[in-house]
Amino acid sequence: MNSVPRNWRLRQQRYRLVGEICESCGVRIFPPRDVCPECETMEQKEVAFSGRGEVYSYSTVYHPPRGFEEFAPYTVALVRLEEGPLVTAQLTDLDSEQVKIGMSVEMVTRRMQSGGEEGPIVYGYKFRPAIQPAAA
Amino acid sequence: MVLKPRREVGFVGYGAYVPRYRLPNAEVARVWMQGQGSTPIKEKSVAGLDEDVVTMSVEAARNALSRAGPVDPNQIRAVWVGSESHPYAVKPTSTIVAEAIGATPYTQAADWEFACKAGTEAIQAAIGFVGSGMARYALAIGSDVAQARPADALEYTASAGSAAYLVGPAREALATFEGSLSYATDIPDFWRRAYQRYPSHGGRFTGQPAYFTHIVEAVRSLMECLGTEPPDYRYAVFHQPNVKFPISVAKQLGFTVEQVQSGLLVNEIGNTYAASSPLGLTAVLDIAEPGDRVLLASYGSGAGSDALSIRVTDAILERQRLAPRTRDYVTRRREVDYAIYARYSNKLVR
Ligand SMILES: [Zn+2]
Numbered sequence: 205m206n207s208v209p210r211n212w213r214l215r216q217q218r219y220r221l222v223g224e225i226c227e228s229c230g231v232r233i234f235p236p237r238d239v240c241p242e243c244e245t246m247e248q249k250e251v252a253f254s255g256r257g258e259v260y261s262y263s264t265v266y267h268p269p270r271g272f273e274e275f276a277p278y279t280v281a282l283v284r285l286e287e288g289p290l291v292t293a294q295l296t297d298l299d300s301e302q303v304k305i306g307m308s309v310e311m312v313t314r315r316m317q318s319g320g321e322e323g324p325i326v327y328g329y330k331f332r333p334a335i336q337p338a339a340a
Numbered sequence: 341m342v343l344k345p346r347r348e349v350g351f352v353g354y355g356a357y358v359p360r361y362r363l364p365n366a367e368v369a370r371v372w373m374q375g376q377g378s379t380p381i382k383e384k385s386v387a388g389l390d391e392d393v394v395t396m397s398v399e400a401a402r403n404a405l406s407r408a409g410p411v412d413p414n415q416i417r418a419v420w421v422g423s424e425s426h427p428y429a430v431k432p433t434s435t436i437v438a439e440a441i442g443a444t445p446y447t448q449a450a451d452w453e454f455a456c457k458a459g460t461e462a463i464q465a466a467i468g469f470v471g472s473g474m475a476r477y478a479l480a481i482g483s484d485v486a487q488a489r490p491a492d493a494l495e496y497t498a499s500a501g502s503a504a505y506l507v508g509p510a511r512e513a514l515a516t517f518e519g520s521l522s523y524a525t526d527i528p529d530f531w532r533r534a535y536q537r538y539p540s541h542g543g544r545f546t547g548q549p550a551y552f553t554h555i556v557e558a559v560r561s562l563m564e565c566l567g568t569e570p571p572d573y574r575y576a577v578f579h580q581p582n583v584k585f586p587i588s589v590a591k592q593l594g595f596t597v598e599q600v601q602s603g604l605l606v607n608e609i610g611n612t613y614a615a616s617s618p619l620g621l622t623a624v625l626d627i628a629e630p631g632d633r634v635l636l637a638s639y640g641s642g643a644g645s646d647a648l649s650i651r652v653t654d655a656i657l658e659r660q661r662l663a664p665r666t667r668d669y670v671t672r673r674r675e676v677d678y679a680i681y682a683r684y685s686n687k688l689v690r
Contacts, residue, residue, distance in 0.1 A: 215439055216439070219398075219436075219439055219440040220439075220440055220441075220442060252442065274389060275389050275390060296388065296390055297360050297388060299674075312395070312398075312399060313394075313395055313398045313399070313440050314390040314391065314395050315389075315390040315391070315392060315394075315395060316390075325392075325394075325427055325428070327394060327395065327436060327440070330390065335664045335668055335669070335672060336668070337664065337665065337668050
C-alpha cells in the first residue's frame with residue numbers, strides 16, 4: 205500500500221480528486237481509467253471534481269489493515285460526488301456516531317499514512333461534514 | 341526603511357484554516373497544577389490525527405484561491421510556506437501544497453522559517469516577487485502545529501492553524517498594499533536545536549526586549565514613513581501569544597482595544613505561531629469594508645517583527661462569502677480532554 209512509486213503516480217488523483225469527463229458521452233469518471241465505463245470510448249479529458257457530495261453508505265473500521273493503525277477507529281464511506289461518481293474514502297473530523305446516510309460532505313486533503321518516524325508521508329483525499337457557515 | 345515595490349500590488353485572495361479540536365486551559369491546569377493558578381487563555385486548537393502543516397496549508401490555500409476569482413493556479417509562480425513545524429526536516433512542504441492546489445510544475449516552491457513570523461516573511465517576499473514583475477501571482481502561507489513540552493508554560497497556548505494570502509496585481513486586489521517595514525535583532529528568547537522535539541525559552545527575554553521592543557519599533561517606524569497615525573486604521577492585528585501582550589502593545593502604540601478586538605483570536609484558538617497574526621488578519625478581512633485601513637504586525641522569536649499597512653478595496657464585499665469565514669472555523673469546535681490531546685499530539689507511543 206505504501207509504495208513510493210505508486211503513490212507518486214497517483215498524486216494528482218489523490219491530492220486534488222482529479223478524474224475524467226468522457227468527451228464522447230459526457231459521463232464523469234473517478235478514478236480515471238482508459239476506457240469509458242458507459243460508452244467504451246477512450247476520449248477522456250482530465251477534470252478536478254468539486255469535492256462536494258453526500259454519504260451513500262458507510263462502515264466503521266476498528267481493526268484496520270497494516271499501516272492505518274494510527275487512525276483507528278475510523279469510518280470509511282461510499283461518497284456520491286455531486287458530479288455523479290461514487291468514491292470510497294475515509295471520513296474525518298467527525299465522531300462515528302454522527303455519520304448519517306445522505307449527510308453532506310466535502311473533500312479535504314489529509315494524511316493517509318504517516319510512514320513511521322522515517323518513511324514518506326502519504327497524503328490523499330478524505331471527506332468531512334460540510335462546514336456550515338456560522339450565523340452572521 | 342520602508343519596503344514598497346514599484347508596481348502596485350495587493351491581496352487578491354485570503355483563506356483561513358483552524359482544526360476543530362479544542363483543549364481548554366482548565367484541562368492543562370487540572371493535569372499539571374491540580375486545577376490551580378491563572379491560565380493565559382480559554383482554550384487552544386489541536387490538530388487531528390491526520391492533520392499537519394501540509395494539510396492545513398492546503399485548505400487555507402484553497403480558500404484563498406476560492407476568493408481570488410478566476411485565477412488559474414498555473415499562473416501562480418511561487419508557493420511559499422512559513423512554519424516552524426514542517427512535517428519533514430528535508431523535503432519541502434511547499435511542493436506538496438503546490439501540487440494539491442494545481443500550481444505545479446512551473447512554480448517557485450520554498451519553505452520559510454523564522455519562528456512565529458515565517459508567515460509574514462513569506463508575504464513580504466511575495467509582495468516583492470509580484471511587485472518586481474517577476475510573477476503575476478505568488479502564494480504566501482503561515483502555518484503551524486506548535487509543539488510544547490508537557491507541563492511547560494507554552495502548553496497552555498501552543499496551537500494549530502493556517503492562513504494563506506494570494507498576492508497579485510492591485511487592480512484585482514481585495515486589499516492593496518501600502519508599505520511594510522521589518523525590524524530584527526539577535527535575541528535569545530526562544531529556540532529549538534536540531535533533533536529536539538520541544539522548544540526552549542529564555543524567561544526574562546520574552547517580554548520587553550523581545551516582543552514589545554520589536555513590534556513597537558517596527559510599527560512606529562512604518563507609520564512614520566507612511567505618515568499615518570493609529571486613528572487612520574480601522575483595525576490593527578498584532579502577534580498573539582496570549583491575550584495580554586497584543587492588547588498591551590496596542591495601547592503602547594496608541595491603538596484602542598476596539599481596533600484590535602476583531603482580529604484577536606488567541607483566547608479561542610491559542611497561539612498558532614506562524615499563522616497567528618495572519619489568521620487574525622483573515623478574521624478582520626471577513627468583516628472589513630471598502631476603504632478600511634488595516635495594520636498588521638507579526639513577531640518572531642530570535643527576533644523580529646514585520647509590520648504591514650493595507651487598504652481594503654471595493655472588491656472585498658463580493659469575495660468574503662466565497663470561502664468559509666474564519667469565524668466558521670473557530671465555532672466548529674469539538675472539546676477534547678488531556679488524554680485525547682496527548683494522543684493527537686503524538687505524546688503517547690504504543
Ligand atoms: Zn463515455
